[in-house]
Amino acid sequence: MKKLLFILIGIIVILIIIVLIKTFTYPFKKVNSKNMEGWKMIKDDSAVQRLSGGLQIPTVSTGELGKFDYSTFDTIKEYLKTSYPLVYEQAEFTEVNKYGLVFRLKGSDPFLDPVLFLSHTDVVPPGDAEVKDHNGNVFQPDDKPLPPVSKVAEEWDFRPFSGAVANGRIYGRGAIDMKGMLFSLMESMNNLIKSKHIPQRDIYLAFGFDEEVGGQKGAAKIAEYFNGKNLKFDAVYDEGGLILEKGSVAGINSEVAVIGCAEKGFLSVKIKVKGLGGHASMPPMESAIGKAAVIMQRLEHNQMKPMITPLINQFFTNIGGSMSFVNRMGIANQWLLKPVLLSQLTKNNSTNALVRTTTALTMMKGSDAPNVLSPEVEFIVNFRLLPGNTVKEVKAHIAEATKGFDVEIEEIDSVKEASAVSPTNTKAFKIIEAAIKEIHPTAIATPYLTVGATDAYKYQIVSKNIYRFMPIKINDAEKQSIHSTNEYLSIENYMKMIHYFEYIMKNYDQE
Numbered sequence: 001m002k003k004l005l006f007i008l009i010g011i012i013v014i015l016i017i018i019v020l021i022k023t024f025t026y027p028f029k030k031v032n033s034k035n036m037e038g039w040k041m042i043k044d045d046s047a048v049q050r051l052s053g054g055l056q057i058p059t060v061s062t063g064e065l066g067k068f069d070y071s072t073f074d075t076i077k078e079y080l081k082t083s084y085p086l087v088y089e090q091a092e093f094t095e096v097n098k099y100g101l102v103f104r105l106k107g108s109d110p111f112l113d114p115v116l117f118l119s120h121t122d123v124v125p126p127g128d129a130e131v132k133d134h135n136g137n138v139f140q141p142d143d144k145p146l147p148p149v150s151k152v153a154e155e156w157d158f159r160p161f162s163g164a165v166a167n168g169r170i171y172g173r174g175a176i177d178m179k180g181m182l183f184s185l186m187e188s189m190n191n192l193i194k195s196k197h198i199p200q201r202d203i204y205l206a207f208g209f210d211e212e213v214g215g216q217k218g219a220a221k222i223a224e225y226f227n228g229k230n231l232k233f234d235a236v237y238d239e240g241g242l243i244l245e246k247g248s249v250a251g252i253n254s255e256v257a258v259i260g261c262a263e264k265g266f267l268s269v270k271i272k273v274k275g276l277g278g279h280a281s282m283p284p285m286e287s288a289i290g291k292a293a294v295i296m297q298r299l300e301h302n303q304m305k306p307m308i309t310p311l312i313n314q315f316f317t318n319i320g321g322s323m324s325f326v327n328r329m330g331i332a333n334q335w336l337l338k339p340v341l342l343s344q345l346t347k348n349n350s351t352n353a354l355v356r357t358t359t360a361l362t363m364m365k366g367s368d369a370p371n372v373l374s375p376e377v378e379f380i381v382n383f384r385l386l387p388g389n390t391v392k393e394v395k396a397h398i399a400e401a402t403k404g405f406d407v408e409i410e411e412i413d414s415v416k417e418a419s420a421v422s423p424t425n426t427k428a429f430k431i432i433e434a435a436i437k438e439i440h441p442t443a444i445a446t447p448y449l450t451v452g453a454t455d456a457y458k459y460q461i462v463s464k465n466i467y468r469f470m471p472i473k474i475n476d477a478e479k480q481s482i483h484s485t486n487e488y489l490s491i492e493n494y495m496k497m498i499h500y501f502e503y504i505m506k507n508y509d510q511e
Contacts, residue, residue, distance in 0.1 A: 015336070018333075019329060019332075019333050019336065019337075020329075022332045022333050023325070023328055023329045023332045023333065026317075026320070026328070026331070026332035027317065028317060028318075028320040028321035028328065028331075028332075029317065029318040029319070029320075029321055029444060029446070030321060036441035036442060037441070038437065038438055038439055038440060038441040039438045039439050039496070039499055041492050041495045041496060042495065043491060043495060044187075044495065044498075047183075047187050047494070047495075047498065048165055048170060048491060048494065049165075050083045050084075050183060050186075050187070051163075051170055051175075051179065051180065051183040051489075051494065052163035052164075052165055052170055052172075053079060053083070053163060054076065054079060054080075054083075054163070054179050054182075054183055055161065055162075055163035055170065055171075055172030055173070055174060055175060055179055056161055056162065056163040056172070057072055057075050057076045057079060057161070058072050058123075058161045058173075059072045059073055059075075059076050059121050059122050059123055059174070059209070060072070060122065060123055060124070060125050060126075060173075061122035061123070061124075061209070061210050061211075061212045061213045062124065062125050062212070062213065068213075070099065073099045073121060073122075073209055076121050077095075077099070077101065080101070080186065083186070084186050084189075084190050086190055086193050086194065087103060087186060087189050087190050087193065090105070090193045091103045091104055091105045091106075091189065091193075092104040092106070094225075096221050096222045096225045097217055097218065097221040097222075099121070099209040099217075099218065100206070100207065100208055100209060100217075100218050100219075100221055100222045100225075101121070101205075101206070101207040101209075102204065102205070102206050102207075102222060102225070103189065103204065103205040103206075104202055104203070104204050105189055105192065105193070105199065105202065105203045105204075106202055107198065107199040107200050107201040107202045107203065108198050108199070108200050109200050109201060110202075112200055112201035112202075112234070112509075113201065113232050113233055113234040114201050114202035114203065114204050114231065114233055114234065115201060115202075115203055115204070115233060115234055115235045115236075115237075115428075115504075115505075115508055116204040116205075116206060116226075116233045116235070116236045116237070116459070116462075116463070117185050117203070117204070117205050117206070117237045117238075117501065118205075118206050118207070118208070118219070118236065118237065118238040118239075118455055118456060118459070119178050119179075119181045119182035119185060119205075119206075119207050119208075119238075119239070120178055120182070120207055120208040120209060120210075120211035120212075120215075120218065120219070120455060121179070121182065121207055121208070121209045122208075122209050122210055122211060122212050122213075122218075123173045123174035123177065123178075123179070123212065124173070124177075124212050124483050125173075126156075126160030126161070126173045126485075127155065127160075127484075127485060155485040155486065156171075156485055156486050157171060157486055157488075158171045158172075160172060160173040160487075161173060165491075168490055168491050168492070169488040169489065169490050169491065170488060170489050170490075170491060170494060171486070171487070171488040172487065172488070173487055174487070175487050175488050175489040176470075176472070176474075176478070176481070176482050176487055176488075176489050177239070177482050177483065177487070178211075178239055178470075180470075180472070180489040180493075180494055180497065181239060181470055181497065182207055184494060184497040184498045184500075184501055185205050185501055186205070187498045187502075188498055188501040188502040188505055189203065189205060189505070191498070191502050192502065192505055192506065197505075197506055199505060199506070199508065199509070200508070200509040201234065201508065201509065203505055204233070206219075206222050206226075208222060208455050211454070211455045214414055215455045215458060216414075218455070219455035219458045219459070220458045222458075223458040223459045223461055223462060224461075226459075226462045227461045227462055231462055232462055232463065233459070233462050233463040233465075234427070234428060234463070234465060235426075235427075235428030235431075235463065235465045235466075235467065235508075236456060236459045236462070236463045236465065236466045236467070237432075237467055237468075237469070237504075238454050238455055238456035238459075238466070238467070238468050239454055239456075239468060239469075239470045240260035240263065240450035240452070240454050240456065240467075240468020240469060240470070241257070241258040241259045241260045241448050241450065241468055241469040241470065242257075242258065242469075242470055242472060242473075242474050242479070243255060243256070243257045243258075243436070243440055243443055243471065243472060243473040243474065244256045244257075244258065244473075244474065245473060245474065245475050248475060248476055248479075250348070251323050251324060251327060252319055252322050252323055253322045253323075254319070254322035254442070254443070254444050255440060255442060255443035255444065255473065256319055256322075256443065256444050256446060257436045257440065257443045257444065257445040257446065257469070257471075258315075258446060258448035258469075259429070259432055259445060259446065259447055259448055259467055259468070259469040260447075260448050260449065260450030260454075260456075260467065260468030260469060261311055261421055261422045261423075261424060261429075261447040261448065261449075261466075261467060261468075262311055262387050262418065262419045262420065262421040262422065262449055262450065263418070263419045263449070263450040263451070263452070263453065263454060263456070263457060263468065264353075264357075264384040264385055264386060264387070264418055264419075264449065264450070264451050264452075265383075265384065265385030265386075265387075265389075265391065265416050265417045265418035265419070266382075266383075266384060266385065266413070266414060266415065266416050266453060267382070267383045267385065267391055267394055267395075267411070267415050267416075268362075268380060268381070268382045268383070268411070268412050268413045268415075269380070269381055269383075269398060269409055269410060269411055269412065270378055270379075270380050270409070270410045270411075270412050271292070271295065271378065271379055271380075271381065271398070271402065271407055271408075271409055272376055272377070272378045272407060272408040272409075272410070273288050273289075273291045273292040273295060273376070273377045273378070273379075273405060273406070273407050274288060274375065274376050274406040274407070274408075275287050275288030275289075275290075275291055275373075275375060275376075275377070275406075276288070276373065276375060277372075277373045277374055277375030277376075278372075278373050278375075279371065279372065279373070280370070280371040280372065280373055281371070283373060284373075287373055288366070288373070288374055288375060288376055288377040289366050289367075289373075289374065289377045291377075291405050292364070292366075292377040292378075292379055294405075295401055295402050295405060295407070296361055296379060296381075298401040299359050299361065299381055299398075299401050300359060300361065302401070303356060303357075303358075303359050304356050304357040304359070304383075304386075304389060304393075304394070304397060305356065306342045306345065306346050306352070306355040306356040307342075307355060307356070307386070307388060308334065308338065308341070308342065308355055309355075309386065309387055309388050309421075309449075310421075311387065311421050311447055311448075311449055312354050312355060312449060313334075314424065314446070314447050315354075315446050315447055315448055315449075316331045317331070318444055318445075318446035318447070319444055319446055320332070321444075322444065330344070342355060353384065353451045354449055354451070355386070356386055357383055357384065357385045357386045357389045357394060358383065358384045359381060359382075359383055360381065360382045360383075360384075361379060361380075361381050362380050362381070362382050363379060363380040364377070364378070364379040364380075365377070365378050365379070380412065381398075384451060385417065385418045386418060386449075387418040387419065387420075387421055387449070388418070389418065390417060390418075391415060391416075391417055416453075416457065419456075419457050419460065419466070420460060420464070420466075422464065422465050422466050422467060423464075423465065424447050426465050427508070428465040428467065429447075429465070429467060431504050431507065431508055432445065432467060432469060432504070433445045434503075434507070435471065435500045435501075435503045435504050435507075436471065436500075438499065438500065438503050439471060439496040439499060439500055440473060440496075443473075450468045454468055456468050470497070471496065471497050471500040471501075472489065472490075472493040472496070472497055473493060473496075474493075
């Protein structure tokens with residue numbers, strides 16, 4: 001018995017030694033803790049005013065696809081033309097599907113694959129607040145009744161389409177998502193032309209106009225246009241990741257620049273559950289709504305299995321150096337501790353979305369009266385697919401959850417597989433890291449999984465190197481303002497974003 005005990009203790013000691021050795025020797029990315037300044041911001045008042053003017057144009061996309069008011073999109077086309085005459089003179093300009101805007105600045109070597117930068121002119125509605133455009137006309141999305149002005153004051157420091165410049169910030173719907181990036185790209189190309197810099201390869205800018213409602217008339221048509229011209233891009237850059245302030249990510253003691261190298265897929269289904277209807281005074285033993293509840297519990301309690309994909313493993317390898325010793329131990333010893341690591345990751349909403357196809361019950365409809373049993377109950381469930389899972393697998397998962405019930409299952413909205421994963425050993429990715437060091441030298445740059453949808457997905461037909469990253473440092477309040485109230489972009493972030501894109505355009509073939 002003692003011999004067996006000694007053997008067990010010996011095994012445990014050996015395991016502890018192996019775990020410690022692997023933890024201390026694991027190739028975590030080294031964190032640059034030196035107080036480096038990087039590029040010093042130079043404020044450009046005229047650039048700020050050009051963005052301010054753009055934010056005053058209420059280019060709202062909402063409601064049914066393609067049914068929104070396009071007059072404001074005519075306005076922003078003219079505004080860009082008058083704001084950046086040099087770009088329109090020196091770069092080739094093409095309109096795709098009338099409101100898609102494409103610019104091409106020719107490089108010196110036509111045999112090199114071009115680089116493409118994306119943005120979009122449309123923004124989400126500002127909420128129920130009364131707003132006015134830059135001509136003083138009331139803008140009223142969806143013909144909703146206007147609330148009292150006091151409500152505006154509660155929700156926005158300045159009116160959503162004021163383009164107000166105050167407190168070191170530029171306020172307005174779309175400041176972050178995503179006119180700030182659009183105007184910074186125009187500023188960067190304008191600066192390139194002004195400095196007479198000729199890039200080696202062609203530089204393209206492509207701006208969709210319906211990203212917020214699916215991008216089918218904007219980005220999808222532009223991507224088809226490029227594909228029709230047999231264009232292949234060495235890199236495509238879009239929104240999707242940000243620079244997260246130190247302390248904003250639990251357990252990470254550093255600024256983190258998360259670069260989306262892939263994005264999750266999307267599947268929404270309507271599940272109709274059938275049962276006996278009738279009067280509530282004589283209910284059956286199991287109603288349609290009760291059956292629906294069982295299915296919903298199955299979907300929530302038995303979700304798709306979590307897994308650490310190679311992309312997320314790379315993410316942990318990069319950020320692990322700024323995490324606690326216990327976390328580093330789990331990351332470095334997945335051969336032994338992966339179940340424990342996954343258990344911890346799935347307890348947090350943010351990290352859970354990185355390691356599994358998520359399940360979200362979003363809508364439900366039953367009886368229209370409190371004393372009536374509906375013979376049919378329907379609910380909607382939304383899945384965001386992890387790269388590594390497929391739509392076919394999710395459908396099989398739904399079939400298992402609805403087994404034994406009389407149901408109809410209908411796909412709604414757009415359905416898409418998870419995107420391909422772009423490599424990180426490319427010039428296209430390395431130049432992002434170099435440009436981040438320029439503006440935020442102490443930030444950890446790391447590949448990441450974008451959990452939301454972007455226009456970038458549509459450009460897979462023209463490039464294998466697609467990266468989703470907006471170079472702005474953001475805090476929790478600013479992050480919450482995207483698609484919400486009081487959206488603004490700091491002037492410092494805007495100036496650094498202009499410099500970031502100009503750096504990539506100038507140095508893409510110098511690194």
